[in-house]
Amino acid sequence: MLCRKETTVGNASNVDMNEVAIQMKNIVKKFGNFVANDHINLTIHKGEVHAILGENGAGKSTLMNVLYGIYQPTSGSIEIDGKEVVIEGPEKAIELGIGMVHQHFMLVQPFTVTENIILGDEPRKGLVVDKESAKKKIMELSEKYGLMVDPDAKIEDISVGMQQRVEILKVLYRGAKHLILDEPTSSLTPQEISELMEIIKNLTNDGKSVILITHKLKEITEAADFCTIIRQGKYIDTVKVDEVDENALASMMVGRNVEFKVEKKDIKPGKVALDVKNLHAKDYRGVEILNGLNLQVREGEIVGLAGVDGNGQSELVEILTGLMKAESGEITIEGVDIFNKSPKEIFDTGVSSIPEDRQKHGLVMDYTVSENLILQNFGTEKFSKHGILKKSAMKKFADEMIEKFDIRPRGCETRLAKQLSGGNQQKVIIAREVTNDKELLIAMNPTRGLDVGAIEFVHKYLVEQRNKGRAVLLVSFELDEIMSLSDQIQVIFEGQITGSVKGSEADENELGFLMAGGKKDEA
Amino acid sequence: MKRKFNIWEGNFIYTLLAIVIGFVVGAILLSVAGIDPSVAYGSLYEGIFGDKKYIVYSMVYAAPYILTGLSVAFSFKTGVFNIGAEGQFVVGSLAAVLVGLFVDLPPVIHPIVCMLAAAVAGAIWGGVVGLMKIKRGINEVLSYIMFNWIAYYLSNYIVISKSVKDESVEATRLVKDSARTLMSDKMVIATGCPTVNWGFVIATVCAIALWFIITKTTLGYQLRAVGLSKTASEYGGISSSKIFMSSMAISGMLAGLGGAVHTLGMTGRISQFAGQESFGFDGITVALIAGSNPIGCIFSGLFYGAMKYGGNKLTLVNAPKEVVNIIMGTIIFFIAIALLFKRIMVSVSEKKNSDVKSAKED
Numbered sequence: 001m002l003c004r005k006e007t008t009v010g011n012a013s014n015v016d017m018n019e020v021a022i023q024m025k026n027i028v029k030k031f032g033n034f035v036a037n038d039h040i041n042l043t044i045h046k047g048e049v050h051a052i053l054g055e056n057g058a059g060k061s062t063l064m065n066v067l068y069g070i071y072q073p074t075s076g077s078i079e080i081d082g083k084e085v086v087i088e089g090p091e092k093a094i095e096l097g098i099g100m101v102h103q104h105f106m107l108v109q110p111f112t113v114t115e116n117i118i119l120g121d122e123p124r125k126g127l128v129v130d131k132e133s134a135k136k137k138i139m140e141l142s143e144k145y146g147l148m149v150d151p152d153a154k155i156e157d158i159s160v161g162m163q164q165r166v167e168i169l170k171v172l173y174r175g176a177k178h179l180i181l182d183e184p185t186s187s188l189t190p191q192e193i194s195e196l197m198e199i200i201k202n203l204t205n206d207g208k209s210v211i212l213i214t215h216k217l218k219e220i221t222e223a224a225d226f227c228t229i230i231r232q233g234k235y236i237d238t239v240k241v242d243e244v245d246e247n248a249l250a251s252m253m254v255g256r257n258v259e260f261k262v263e264k265k266d267i268k269p270g271k272v273a274l275d276v277k278n279l280h281a282k283d284y285r286g287v288e289i290l291n292g293l294n295l296q297v298r299e300g301e302i303v304g305l306a307g308v309d310g311n312g313q314s315e316l317v318e319i320l321t322g323l324m325k326a327e328s329g330e331i332t333i334e335g336v337d338i339f340n341k342s343p344k345e346i347f348d349t350g351v352s353s354i355p356e357d358r359q360k361h362g363l364v365m366d367y368t369v370s371e372n373l374i375l376q377n378f379g380t381e382k383f384s385k386h387g388i389l390k391k392s393a394m395k396k397f398a399d400e401m402i403e404k405f406d407i408r409p410r411g412c413e414t415r416l417a418k419q420l421s422g423g424n425q426q427k428v429i430i431a432r433e434v435t436n437d438k439e440l441l442i443a444m445n446p447t448r449g450l451d452v453g454a455i456e457f458v459h460k461y462l463v464e465q466r467n468k469g470r471a472v473l474l475v476s477f478e479l480d481e482i483m484s485l486s487d488q489i490q491v492i493f494e495g496q497i498t499g500s501v502k503g504s505e506a507d508e509n510e511l512g513f514l515m516a517g518g519k520k521d522e523a
Numbered sequence: 524m525k526r527k528f529n530i531w532e533g534n535f536i537y538t539l540l541a542i543v544i545g546f547v548v549g550a551i552l553l554s555v556a557g558i559d560p561s562v563a564y565g566s567l568y569e570g571i572f573g574d575k576k577y578i579v580y581s582m583v584y585a586a587p588y589i590l591t592g593l594s595v596a597f598s599f600k601t602g603v604f605n606i607g608a609e610g611q612f613v614v615g616s617l618a619a620v621l622v623g624l625f626v627d628l629p630p631v632i633h634p635i636v637c638m639l640a641a642a643v644a645g646a647i648w649g650g651v652v653g654l655m656k657i658k659r660g661i662n663e664v665l666s667y668i669m670f671n672w673i674a675y676y677l678s679n680y681i682v683i684s685k686s687v688k689d690e691s692v693e694a695t696r697l698v699k700d701s702a703r704t705l706m707s708d709k710m711v712i713a714t715g716c717p718t719v720n721w722g723f724v725i726a727t728v729c730a731i732a733l734w735f736i737i738t739k740t741t742l743g744y745q746l747r748a749v750g751l752s753k754t755a756s757e758y759g760g761i762s763s764s765k766i767f768m769s770s771m772a773i774s775g776m777l778a779g780l781g782g783a784v785h786t787l788g789m790t791g792r793i794s795q796f797a798g799q800e801s802f803g804f805d806g807i808t809v810a811l812i813a814g815s816n817p818i819g820c821i822f823s824g825l826f827y828g829a830m831k832y833g834g835n836k837l838t839l840v841n842a843p844k845e846v847v848n849i850i851m852g853t854i855i856f857f858i859a860i861a862l863l864f865k866r867i868m869v870s871v872s873e874k875k876n877s878d879v880k881s882a883k884e885d
Contacts (some may be wrong), residue, residue: 222849344760361758366751371744375759384741391739 014047014204015225020082021046021178021209022067022098027076029062036062037073040235042228044178044211046202051212051224051241053253055451056275056421059233060213064180067211068100069093096342099176101167103183109156111174113149114138117170122416141172146195168199179203179278182209185219186449189308190479190512197223215253215451217246218480229253254453262459265467268297273335273350273471274320274440280330281315281495289315290326291495297440297471302462304486304503305475308515312495313475314356317444320473321353322346323361334439347376350439354429354446356475358422362429369407370398372417373432376400405431406457423454434461441465444475459485479511493517534814537861542826544763545854549846556842563842570836571829576715583789585828586722587612590781591806592813592827593726593733594774599815600737601770602750607667608778609803610674612647615641615779616786620793621700623786626688633701638725638783645779646772648674653771657764663771671803675796682795694794702789720788726824729777733817746770748852778803811855827851 022044028241029037036059044050054060065071067078069087077084080096087093093100102377114135123130123137137153142149147165155163164184171179181200185193200210200223212224220227221241229236229252236252251257274297280291289312297303306315318324320331322343331339338346354363363372374383374394383393398413407420407427417425426446433441442463447455466472476482482489486503491514493499499514501507549558571581591608598605605611618640628636652670655661681687682695689696711717732752737743748756749766757763781802786793807825812821834847 321758342760342762343757344762347760355758360752360754362755364748364752364755367748369746375748375755378744387741388739388745389741457681 005112008278014207016046016048016207019046020044021048021080023079024063024067024209025077025079027063027066028041029059029066029071036233037066037075037230037416038235040230040233041238043238044209046190046209047207048226049200049204049210049212051214051220051225051227052230053215053217053220053227053249054213054230055253055453056423058230058253060230061182062233063230064100064182064211067093068098068180082514084105094174094176098180099171099174100176100180101164101171101182101184103186105163105167107155107163107166110154112152112154112157113162113166113169114151114265116155116166117173119170121174129250130334138169138173141169146199147172153317159192161195161366164188164196165199175380176208178209178211178396182213183215184212185216187212189477190213190515191308193219204248210501217452218250220249224264231255235306250452253451264463264485264487267467267469269299269301270469272296273299273334274473275332276316276320276328277328279316279317279319279326279331281312281324281326281329283315289495290319290329293329293492295473295497297473297489299439299471299488300466300469302466302472302474302485303504304482305473305512306482306489306493306515307477307492309477311492313444313492316492317353317356317442317475320346320442321351321355338502344376347436351442352376352433352436352438352440354426354433354444356444356448358425358429359418363417364424366416368414368416369402369420369428370394372415372428373398373465375432376436401428401431401435405410405434407431419479426450426454426458430458432462434465437465437468437470440471441474442473442475445477446474447476447478447481455481479508483507483508491515534861538812538814538858541854541857541861544857545850548853549850552849553842553846558840558842562840562868563837563846566836566840566842567830567833567847570732571665571713574715577832579714579716579719581825581829582723583716583718583720583828584832585825586726586788586806587781587785587802588831589723589726589820589824590729590784590822591778591803592809592824593730593806593817594777594781594803595806595810596813596815596817596820597733597737597777599810600750601746601766602753603767603771603774604664604780605649605667605671605771605774606664606807607649607652607775607803608781608806609799609801610667610671610804611645611775611778612782612785612806613649613671613674613678613800615645615782616781616793617674617681617782617788618644619702619783620695620698620757621681622689623702624696627699628701630701633699633788634704634721637698637702637782637787641779641783642776643779646776648766648779649720649775650772651773653768656734656771671799675799679795682793689792692794695792697791698787702787704784710817718789720784722784722788725780727821729780730817730821733777737817742769755856778806780808808851808855811858818870847875849861856873 006105015322020043022042024040024042027037027040028035038144040063052060062071062132066073069089069092078087079085085096087096108119114131117138118134120266123134138151141147147169149162149165149169150158188196202327214220224241226238226239227241227249231253246296264319274295276293276295277466279293280288283289293312305313314323318467319326322341322345325340329339333350336349338351340347359365377383378389383390395413401407402410402413405427407424412420417428420428447457450458462472464476474482474485483503483506488510489503491499491511493515494517496515498519501511553560553563569578591612594608595605619637622637622640626636639850648670652663652666655666656663687695706719706721710719737747745756745761745766748761749763753763782821805827809820809823812823812826830847830851834844837844837846
């Protein structure tokens with residue numbers, strides 16, 4: 001992250017080891033025969049940032065839902081501020097000073113910031129809502145913790161980062177002393193993440209404790225004092241973050257060693273596969289979003305497109321895959337024109353892609369895994385004859401893919417895509433697109449929301465395509481991902497490529513500078 | 524992964540429940556109106572099952588409803604709501620009658636040509652709406668409803684034109700005998716139903732063909748994909764415009780065919796309308812009861828046809844035949860509610876299991 005130096009909360013510890021804020025003892029939560037939480041212990045001190053680390057489905061959310069009163073534990077006890085309590089529901093949790101900020105924001109879009117914060121707890125003056133005094137209280141909180149918001153702006157008009165600050169204010173407004181943040185950085189830009197880290201520091205300075213649910217190791221080493229690791233519902237360990245490194249955390253989380261460094265063999269890039277020249281495009285509002293963009297990706301090369309969200313990345317990918325039309329410019333694949341062609345024509349020419357939004361574009365969520373695996377290829381001889389689908393070929397192909405790409409659960413080819421976990425949904429898409437094996441593979445934020453094990457998997461296949469001599473365009477908001485995978489990094493800013501760095505020579509600060517609109521020679 | 528069959532997951536039980544509630548509500552209303560529900564329902568039952576002839580009549584009645592039901596069900600699969608089956612049914616009838624009146628062809632061939640004309644007319648009627656949707660972005664529900672009225676007045680205009688109108692009644696002349704789809708005299712004698720015809724057989728064949736298209740073909744794959752997720756389909760290279768066009772045209776074709784089956788089999792002519800006949804709208808009911816399943820449409824169409832036919836007998840016990848409409852309306856209402864109810868039941872009965880499974884499999 002860009003913010004490493006400023007935000008080492010872990011070192012500037014506010015932890016008061018003498019005062020226990022939350023203690024969960026031997027928490028067991030069973031669903032039927034399945035044990036989601038198996039004797040988990042958690043101790044949180046006043047002023048502490050405590051990370052809870054675990055893979056998707058490890059039982060982190062279950063544990064937090066127990067603490068927030070959404071689930072009742074099968075056995076075990078909870079003490080808040082030294083008193084044993086039974087938390088019957090979220091109302092009781094709020095009363096006890098526990099506040100939860102969910103991963104997916106729960107805000108009323110057309111309402112203002114103030115209206116959202118006071119919703120359900122409105123101060124009154126006679127019969128009317130006293131917005132002025134509410135606004136005053138919000139501004140006080142906002143200043144105290146560095147949670148900058150515009151109290152009169154509507155939610156639909158503000159950035160994701162500010163929406164999150166509104167969620168945190170909502171919780172503080174209700175007097176929370178202990179905050180649970182569920183995957184708080186999953187949709188934030190690097191800048192917004194560093195702001196959030198600052199806010200967390202301010203909160204603990206004030207004696208509040210923060211529980212951080214995450215599977216991003218870097219955030220833990222940067223922000224947390226302690227980390228509790230959960231694997232398959234079982235308590236593994238609680239460690240002092242200062243005393244471990246990321247590798248140790250990762251292997252505790254997945255139960256085996258994880259490769260962070262992606263093995264990339266040296267290959268010489270071949271001829272230009274994707275060539276974009278002077279591309280201009282307008283977004284849906286008619287605002288110029290791509291402004292004379294030039295980009296080349298060669299065979300056997302991963303080009304990473306780095307940039308802050310909203311600088312034209314999504315539009316570029318949509319144009320390259322045929323979902324959106326550009327105003328002017330040239331786009332060729334191996335010399336063949338694909339400018340403003342249909343998705344089908346572009347696919348047939350040689351472009352496959354891992355879309356940004358897997359639920360909207362990547363998968364038909366109500367289709368089975370096996371149906372999803374043939375989304376572009378149902379019409380080929382392999383899967384149909386005279387317009388009739390070959391069910392047995394589909395099943396055979398699905399079985400092969402499930403085996404080869406480790407899509408879980410095994411034998412899920414008749415399951416609907418929506419019944420799989422996020423990581424496995426992504427594996428279905430990877431399986432399909434890698435097997436399509438086109439000249440160019442475009443991947444946009446391919447690891448968003450995935451845990452370490454799944455990320456490793458996705459990276460492995462991107463590199464494999466490169467090693468096979470295919471061109472790969474990686475668009476990502478995760479700078480780490482760009483830096484570890486790319487042979488060449490291109491920085492996009494306001495619809496243009498503003499800088500180009502060799503992958504092996506990339507430096508976070510320099511990229512951050514370029515991403516913020518700096519020019520290379522000024523750096 | 525064989526999963527244990529959970530009765531609350533299927534649609535059948537909710538449909539059954541909705542039907543039962545429909546009859547209960549009907550019974551309450553009958554009681555309020557001072558009619559003994561047992562007497563009324565008794566006569567309804569008698570009117571449907573009391574005689575072999577009645578059963579055959581129910582099937583004859585059912586044929587057009589099965590086809591309009593299929594039309595609506597098919598459109599649902601692509602995420603389109605074909606509320607225009609009414610108009611497509613009318614133009615289908617019209618095309619069938621005109622070809623039946625003015626073209627000379629040998630038997631067997633003649634009704635086939637009539638039906639083809641009806642199918643084409645219905646397909647055009649639905650297809651134009653589709654064209655307006657994809658070319659100009661006009662909401663199909665609005666144009667469907669307007670096209671219903673255009674068909675309605677077009678039909679009335681043609682019915683009373685000199686060359687078509689029957690001298691003695693406000694209707695067209697009867698189509699030529701060679702164009703009728705009636706079964707042989709032997710069948711008429713055997714069943715006791717003078718209008719016994721091939722309609723039900725045609726409708727059943729269509730239902731099976733449609734089931735095949737939807738589940739087994741690449742066209743069906745694309746239709747369902749677009750219906751379930753337009754964005755993912757387009758990403759996958761499926762042209763949603765083309766798919767909407769084919770779906771709306773095929774849907775119109777089925778309703779048009781319904782019109783042909785009805786006129787060539789039952790009436791032999793079109794009367795001047797005093798109000799919309801509602802075959803198309805009732806197709807919505809049939810499709811909803813069938814849960815948009817083509818095979819289900821055979822049974823829900825039969826149910827609907829039987830209720831319509833049996834409902835006529837209610838007047839014999841001084842009960843208004845509109846009771847049948849109230850029952851059907853209530854059933855639809857509860858089928859809609861059932862979707863909500865189902866979600867609750869599935870989550871209650873499966874919650875623990877599914878939590879276990881999804882958590883384990885992550």
